[in-house]
Amino acid sequence: MKGAQRMNILSFENVSLIKGERQILNKISWTIKEKENWAVLGLNGAGKTTLLKMIHGDVWPTEGTLEVLGGVFGHTNIPALKRRIGWVSTALQDWLHPGDLVEEIVLSGKFASIGLYESYAPVEMEEAKARLTKLGGAKLIGKPYRVLSQGERQLVLIARALMARPELLILDEPCNGLDLFAREALLAKISEIAAAPTSPALLLVSHYTEELLPCFDNVLLLKKGRIYASGKRQELLNQETLTHFYGAPLEVRTDDKKRVLVYPRSEANAN
Numbered sequence: 001m002k003g004a005q006r007m008n009i010l011s012f013e014n015v016s017l018i019k020g021e022r023q024i025l026n027k028i029s030w031t032i033k034e035k036e037n038w039a040v041l042g043l044n045g046a047g048k049t050t051l052l053k054m055i056h057g058d059v060w061p062t063e064g065t066l067e068v069l070g071g072v073f074g075h076t077n078i079p080a081l082k083r084r085i086g087w088v089s090t091a092l093q094d095w096l097h098p099g100d101l102v103e104e105i106v107l108s109g110k111f112a113s114i115g116l117y118e119s120y121a122p123v124e125m126e127e128a129k130a131r132l133t134k135l136g137g138a139k140l141i142g143k144p145y146r147v148l149s150q151g152e153r154q155l156v157l158i159a160r161a162l163m164a165r166p167e168l169l170i171l172d173e174p175c176n177g178l179d180l181f182a183r184e185a186l187l188a189k190i191s192e193i194a195a196a197p198t199s200p201a202l203l204l205v206s207h208y209t210e211e212l213l214p215c216f217d218n219v220l221l222l223k224k225g226r227i228y229a230s231g232k233r234q235e236l237l238n239q240e241t242l243t244h245f246y247g248a249p250l251e252v253r254t255d256d257k258k259r260v261l262v263y264p265r266s267e268a269n270a271n
């Protein structure tokens with residue numbers, strides 16, 4: 001639809017977070033529009049998790065205006081907002097009940113609850129199993145969550161998040177702890193989700209450029225609580241920008257699948 005106005009998924013306007021003496025986020029201005037997928041890159045302590053927690057309504061700005069899915073913080077119902085956001089993070093694993101069956105955990109996403117306390121219709125359980133199957137996790141059905149590998153757990157968390165048909169899906173370092181092959185398998189599933197016409201906007205946080213699949217066509221570079229740069233991946237994921245961003249000599253390569261690999265270079269080999 002030519003000329004159609006795309007809605008904002010989120011919009012930060014001069015948002016800061018100050019804790020005591022510490023400025024954790026500093027004048028963040030950033031917009032994600034409908035149908036955009038973004039990746040956030042930054043070193044340890046850059047403020048990535050804090051940024052995600054803010055979008056999820058767990059941390060509030062000290063200054064500035066934050067609008068998420070049409071709701072302005074301070075004027076919107078945060079619990080209702082949270083139900084429209086899917087959240088996948090290894091941190092979530094600490095909250096889940098490890099003895100629950102995989103399909104129960106997936107279904108609990110529909111009710112935004114940690115355990116399955118609500119009564120549910122058989123068709124809802126079928127939907128949970130179908131979601132898992134679509135993500136390639138049919139063999140996990142019937143198993144308790146605690147016996148799953150890290151890669152399998154991430155798949156379950158994604159299926160769980162999708163149960164609520166979120167408008168925004170946050171993937172907080174989803175490849176943490178995965179081996180080479182489990183990581184590729186998970187990335188392939190994320191790619192499939194992105195390609196579906198009904199896909200939510202995706203927001204991925206990662207430490208590694210190679211995890212930024214081409215579907216993440218927009219990138220935010222976060223450094224010490226500030227936006228260092230934001231924009232199209234091809235404009236930012238290059239030798240010059242990344243070398244300045246990380247402040248260290250790097251070698252940057254792009255593979256034939258348009259994935260970007262970054263290697264730190266020792267000073268001796270830098271020239």
Ligand SMILES: Nc1ncnc2c1ncn2[C@@H]1O[C@H](COP(=O)(O)OP(=O)(O)OP(=O)(O)O)[C@@H](O)[C@H]1O
Nearest residue numbers: 019022024042043044045046047048049050051207
């Ligand atoms: N509630 C808080 N009070 C004080 N400092 C905090 C608080 N929350 C976060 N910080 C600090 O803010 C900085 C950013 O933390 P954050 O967890 O957002 O970084 P990150 O980019 O996600 O790091 P990592 O990649 O290591 O996960 C850190 O130095 C952290 O210690």
